[in-house]
Amino acid sequence: MAKAKARCRTRWPLRRPRILPFAVVAAAATVLALALFVLQLPLPAPVDFFSHSFSHDRSRSRSHHPYFSRPPYVPAARLEPASDICLKPTPFPFPISNIPLAASHPLTMALAAETTRVVSLFDFSDADVNAHVQEFLRQMSEGLKRDGTSISQIPTYVTGVPDGTEKGLYLAVDLGGTNFRVCSVMLNGDTTFNLTYNKVAIPKDLMVAKTSRELFAFLAKQIELFLREHHADHFESSTRRRHTASTPQGYRDEHIFRLGFTFSFPVKQLGINKGKLIRWTKGFDIPDAIGKDVCALLQAEIDRLRLPVKVAALVNDTVGTLMARSYTSTGKHRSILGGIFGTGTNGAYIEKTKNITKPIEGQYDTTTGEMVVNTEWGSFDNQLNVLPSTPWDRALDGSSVNPGIQMFEKRVSGMFLGEIVRLAVLDMMKNDEVSLFKDIDSSFNDWRTTTNISSESGVLRAWGLDSAILSVAASDNSPELSTLRQELENNLHVYNPSLEDAQSFKAVANAVVRRAARLSAVAIGAVALQSGKLDDPEEEVLDIGVDGSLVEHYPFFRDMIYEALVAVDGIGPEGAKKIRIGIAKDGSGVGAALIALVAQRMEKPGDFLADLRGDIKRSLDAMQANNAIDEPSMSTTALVVGGLIGVAAIAAIWYNRQR
């Protein structure tokens, strides 16, 4: 032994210089081969098919996976502070010391007569209100029996309302008009909540995009920007975990944000997070989306960006409003209706499930015996059985993207009221007998200046009159209507309007909005009657949550609704007193979060992760199939090259030793 050792000691220094280069090459080659090989190795995973597919995910991720090759950070889209349509400009600085006060003339005869005539066309009497309520109830009942009716009466799969004790952090997005909002909502469990949101205007070209993918990709991108800005920790850690999904510390259901998707268009709901678009409204028009599941469209784009988000609930803004009102209202009276009177109009109310006699597909909780129904009342009386129709209502409908549809909405909601006023005013201007926004004789004008209208004026352009000015007209009760006249100048480029011009404009605008308020009372009154609670002595209050710029900011809009409710047979002054109409803010955020919570409670554990794994496997199988055709597999190349070098190196060592 000792001899042998001695021999070894003496031989080794002699041999080392000749063997070392080969050994180093062999070791390096082996390490290289192993390293390349190990990078392809599957991670240990509990589920067989998943471990297999995930191994490929890792290898792809080094070269092509979006997480590693994602584009540089794109700055957040322009965020606007919460804003409302109705402007309250500061009063016109009047009187100015050395300018004489304007004399207030009555309307000139022809203008006065024409204004009276136009205003009378928007009259909506108590008898009209009653006839409309009866027709509304008839169309509601028709909608509960079958599909394809004017009032769609869509079952929402929401079978209860919250009681204020719900807790948790949820995401909500809101697509329904001119803006897209992404929010995170912390429900505190004590009727309060904290809400963080970003709001971005929807680019006009996306509202009429060629494919729905363009719109939904934009929405998913906004969700990503929001998560990066407001939930960076959660976002980064979830993204990391996604790559270790199979380990015990990896991606689990609780790492995924549940998102409530407030989608405020008519959708045939097929489940709590599934629904097919029936039609677009409010100026949107992307035919390719009709009939598709909007949750799936959004989830697909979210998945493309690998966001830790599951679209858990699909919610109409009216349903969200009803939920938010129920969550925040204290006391024993639960809300029966959520209504929107803003860009569009609609209502969702609680109906007895036994009254919904048309089939309700899929699963829902039957224990409450009730379900929230999304009426889609914007399409009440599309057939014009009773709805009033002035020449300007007809002209507006003809120039809209959806003629013959949303006929109630086109007489009630903010998106359309400005255009009705514009069309009426324009016709008055075209009448040579009538001096509106033009001076026949400048002495008529109390400013002793000449009124003129710019060719750029919104009055001369279709959809150019923003409904916000209607609020200004209603709230300016000064003798000179100075605020309104300033607004006509600033926003509509009508220079030096006379008092008579402003009086006429105000009268027409008020008439159009008053008719809208009384039509709104028709919808609210009909739902109150349908609830059967007006005569129930146990029900002291019928609570109604409403949201939207009209009801929130137009002066006395709610008062005009009450005035009409008093005139409804079966409601009257006593019934109207029982009806409490309250503003429900942030319904589309808080309400959607609440429904996402309900949906989460209905999920079976692991549901989403199973879906996610299935998705990953499918996409990887597809990638693998492509790879097989397109490029030689990197692992095979690496092994062959590394292996050959290793074998050559070992052969060299062996050869040296033999020598």
Ligand code: BGC
């Ligand atoms: C849509 C409704 C929505 C309402 C208010 C209407 O145009 O059809 O789904 O609730 O606008 O946003």
